[in-house]
Amino acid sequence: MAKRSRQSTDRSATIHDQKLVRGNGGELHQIAGGDTEVLTTAQGGPVADDQNTLKVGQRGPTLIEDFHFREKIFHFDHERIPERVVHARGYGAHGFFETYESLAAYTRADIFQRAGERTPVFVRFSTVAGSKGSFDLARDVRGFAVKFYTKEGNWDLVGNNIPVFFIQDAIKFPDVIHSVKPEPDRAFPQAQSAHDNFWDFISLTPESMHMVMWVMSDRAIPRSFRFMQGFGVHTFRLVNAKNESTFVKFIWKPKLGMQSVVWNEAVKINGADPDFHRRDLWNAISSGDFPEWELNLQLFDQDFADSFDFDVLDPTKLIPEEVLPPVPVGRLVLDRMPDNFFAETEQVAFMTQNVPPGIDFSNDPLLQGRNFSYLDTQLKRLGSPNFTHIPINAPKCPFHHFQQDGHMAMRNPVGRVNYQPNSWGDGPRESPVKGFPTFANPEEGQKVRLRPESFADHYSQARQFFISQTATEQRHIVMALTFELSKCENPVIRERMIAHLLNIDETLGSAVADKLGITKLPKPADAAVPPRDDLLPSPALSIIENGPESFAGRKVGVLVSPGADAALLKRLQSAIEKEGAVMEVVAPKVGGVEAADGSWIEAKHMIDGGPSVLFDAVGLILSEEGAERLAGEAAARDFVADAFAHCKFIGFSDGALPLLERAGVDPKVDEGFIGLDSPKSVAKFIESCRRLRLWSREMAVQL
Numbered sequence: 001m002a003k004r005s006r007q008s009t010d011r012s013a014t015i016h017d018q019k020l021v022r023g024n025g026g027e028l029h030q031i032a033g034g035d036t037e038v039l040t041t042a043q044g045g046p047v048a049d050d051q052n053t054l055k056v057g058q059r060g061p062t063l064i065e066d067f068h069f070r071e072k073i074f075h076f077d078h079e080r081i082p083e084r085v086v087h088a089r090g091y092g093a094h095g096f097f098e099t100y101e102s103l104a105a106y107t108r109a110d111i112f113q114r115a116g117e118r119t120p121v122f123v124r125f126s127t128v129a130g131s132k133g134s135f136d137l138a139r140d141v142r143g144f145a146v147k148f149y150t151k152e153g154n155w156d157l158v159g160n161n162i163p164v165f166f167i168q169d170a171i172k173f174p175d176v177i178h179s180v181k182p183e184p185d186r187a188f189p190q191a192q193s194a195h196d197n198f199w200d201f202i203s204l205t206p207e208s209m210h211m212v213m214w215v216m217s218d219r220a221i222p223r224s225f226r227f228m229q230g231f232g233v234h235t236f237r238l239v240n241a242k243n244e245s246t247f248v249k250f251i252w253k254p255k256l257g258m259q260s261v262v263w264n265e266a267v268k269i270n271g272a273d274p275d276f277h278r279r280d281l282w283n284a285i286s287s288g289d290f291p292e293w294e295l296n297l298q299l300f301d302q303d304f305a306d307s308f309d310f311d312v313l314d315p316t317k318l319i320p321e322e323v324l325p326p327v328p329v330g331r332l333v334l335d336r337m338p339d340n341f342f343a344e345t346e347q348v349a350f351m352t353q354n355v356p357p358g359i360d361f362s363n364d365p366l367l368q369g370r371n372f373s374y375l376d377t378q379l380k381r382l383g384s385p386n387f388t389h390i391p392i393n394a395p396k397c398p399f400h401h402f403q404q405d406g407h408m409a410m411r412n413p414v415g416r417v418n419y420q421p422n423s424w425g426d427g428p429r430e431s432p433v434k435g436f437p438t439f440a441n442p443e444e445g446q447k448v449r450l451r452p453e454s455f456a457d458h459y460s461q462a463r464q465f466f467i468s469q470t471a472t473e474q475r476h477i478v479m480a481l482t483f484e485l486s487k488c489e490n491p492v493i494r495e496r497m498i499a500h501l502l503n504i505d506e507t508l509g510s511a512v513a514d515k516l517g518i519t520k521l522p523k524p525a526d527a528a529v530p531p532r533d534d535l536l537p538s539p540a541l542s543i544i545e546n547g548p549e550s551f552a553g554r555k556v557g558v559l560v561s562p563g564a565d566a567a568l569l570k571r572l573q574s575a576i577e578k579e580g581a582v583m584e585v586v587a588p589k590v591g592g593v594e595a596a597d598g599s600w601i602e603a604k605h606m607i608d609g610g611p612s613v614l615f616d617a618v619g620l621i622l623s624e625e626g627a628e629r630l631a632g633e634a635a636a637r638d639f640v641a642d643a644f645a646h647c648k649f650i651g652f653s654d655g656a657l658p659l660l661e662r663a664g665v666d667p668k669v670d671e672g673f674i675g676l677d678s679p680k681s682v683a684k685f686i687e688s689c690r691r692l693r694l695w696s697r698e699m700a701v702q703l
């Protein structure tokens, strides 16, 4: 029996700033009126009530006749599409590519013909191993995929932030990916290479050693997509109008310079803000701070390829920049976020096979395999061969073909003609002049399943990478390997890896063995060819050696307390903004604090929500009383202690001393602490921040 109503008969309800209508059961309705659009079904039928299903009586069963309910739930039930089999978690943005000078001497590709030519692009950054909902700061390779909407069709440069790869032949791709993904029986670990299966595979695949050095380096924990390099990895070809071919490697260099975080920081960021990289890109682009990269080419001919130390078709090798300097040929600017994540970032379909006339493939066996895989996987993921009809995937140049029908066909040929040749009209027809001319490279040989002997050196470039790193970066590699291998339950896998590391660099192998508690070093792994020790260090491979010398694009978190010096905060803010960086205020309460002069300081974060791992440098503008109070709070002590441990520059007002003391840090310990009490000292703080981190502190902290 229905209960008696205790409701008032007044049907209007005010909730703070919102005026709504209350329904029979107390639920709230927002009603269309004035210019507000009327809610409809997908068929366009206007909806009267979106809060209640159609029932028999107030408390009776729901009727199947309720087409609005059924359509709404049916559509919801089918919202998900399969996530990418790799690179599932990603974030994209729109922008443009601008060509600096004509490259007609090398390529007939229209995009490179005219200085100043702008081509629209869509870029998607990603991690590889984790699923769509995993966290941003996994230790992992980052995808850097660029779709150029050229006047001759789409060109997809589907690269990574690492210039080499784990394997030399595409037939091994399912194996390397299976090994790094969660183990099939237990379905963990998520978004991590630190487990037996991955290291088991790697330790039995010596060709992966060069890539492993990169993945264990700071390159695999970037501070921002904006501060990463990108690489096409493979050798490609450029082909000019005279049909002459030049080999090319593609390299993206960020204008803001490279920067990574440290591992302890990455672990904490993943908890504090799992969306750290996407939020960073969103904030930068939304605030008009458009990230920019230069496209660089390493161009070479067959003679160079023949004389180079390694096979240019081997994707586990790079050409050092000191050996073949990259030439900047254009810039990529990202200046617009997608209107809808699913429509654009999720549905974008990159394919290495998408190349315009003037860009061609080499015989790299990884690239050749990728050219099949991407088309195949898009059909699975997007569900129809018509995925090119989705606006983000459609070319922006005119296009005409006779492909038709299929699921969700949005564009079908109009009229009678859907074949070719035909005698009904003018086209479309093939064009030997404008069409894609595959470079006629002479090829001959027996059909064989054979790895070229020229691919057999597995260690020399791994060693070159290691010796090109600063002492700090080498230490990070040792720590990363130690951490990852410590997660292997099977000790044999650890020892097998040490056997490889000894071939790369003896100090590296013994340092990791020591940290793992392996007392007896294994024999170095048998090498297919003896590792070389005559390759010179390549300074271009170090992040720290190639710092930006600017703090632009970075972020300072300033912790304030009641009674803080508002004038000092303002001075600091204007200096930070002048540098092209951003300041965010952290306070005990998100509502903000009252400053010493009675003004109100707005805050962006409360302390737990804005830990110092989210910032590149920190400021402490505290009254003495405020600092004393904060000294009793673990989150405030961590704010300071973490910033110190992560080698960040710390600017502080005199009042902050009680907090520094209770956090266990002595501001006299190194030059990373800068008192902020004069305008000059604010300038000194900014100047210090340009170094990004005080790496010399790291040995003292021993994180």
Ligand code: HEM
Residues within 6 Å of the ligand: 083, 084, 085, 086, 087, 090, 124, 125, 126, 142, 143, 144, 145, 158, 159, 160, 164, 165, 169, 170, 173, 232, 233, 234, 315, 348, 349, 350, 366, 369, 370, 373, 374, 377, 378, 381
């Ligand atoms: C140099 C080696 C490689 C690089 C740089 C690379 C890069 C990428 C990137 C950046 C993506 C994400 C694209 C996006 O954002 O949508 C991706 C996805 C993918 N890659 Fe690779 N990859 C490599 C090797 C391979 C190989 C050898 C295969 C298979 C033979 C492969 C198969 C795939 C597949 C199936 C996807 C998912 C595509 C999708 O669903 O949209 N990749 N790869």
